[in-house]
Amino acid sequence: MLQVNDLEVRYGAIRAVRGVDISVAKGELVALLGANGAGKSSTLMCIAGAVKPAAGSVHLETVAIGGSSPERIVRSGLATVPENRDVFPDLTVAENLRLGAYIHRRDIQGNKQNLERLLDLFPRLAERAHQAAGTLSGGEQQMLVIARALMARPSVLLLDEPSLGLAPAIVERIYEMIATLKTTGLTMLLVEQSMSTALSVADRAYVMRLGKIEFTGTAAEIRSHTNLGAMYLGG
Ligand SMILES: Nc1ncnc2c1ncn2[C@@H]1O[C@H](COP(=O)(O)OP(=O)(O)OP(=O)(O)O)[C@@H](O)[C@H]1O
């Protein structure tokens, strides 16, 4: 479904990502793990089109999307939830969600159905549909940005550290949401610093260090590799 080959990301003289190969099969949930500065967000933002690759290729099914504009990539079926959890604070939850359907803006009926489906799937958002997004808790805002990305009706969803800065009980809720999405057959690539959290839902994982993939395996293999946490994730 998603195939990344020999990807390189540069910021001027800094090579933040080099030689990265990642593949995600249809319906799979794959984690990209690593410590601060390992290059996880750079990899994700490059796949999403926000940063141009210095080298390498990205394919979504058979379509080459490497170096395409972010809007074109979303239209190809890949949506991204970045790290920053940006909502439109003065707009309601429902209005924020509708903005996520920008690329389908002429399909009013389809958007209405998709909005209803998402509100059914995530009742906490339904309860707050008419509340201003700026008044939501951090965890609820995280749920909102995930649901908003799904309004683009992606076949692949990229998530950048959805647990960042949230209390453990809230992280659990976000991960329940991700697990629910997995049962719908959505293909996901999930960036996390927290290895145990990500491995609780992931099928497979890649571990990044200093811009490179250092290790890859099934969630069970990574869990049983006792040194990985200490070596690459700082504990
Ligand atoms: N816009 C930028 N300009 C210059 N250097 C950057 C930029 N963005 C990231 N970097 C550098 O690239 C490297 C990888 O950063 P990146 O944000 O991809 O790491 P990360 O694995 O997502 O880390 P974190 O877990 O802290 O989010 C770091 O050394 C960082 O300083």
Ligand SMILES: [Mg+2]
């Ligand atoms: Mg990051």
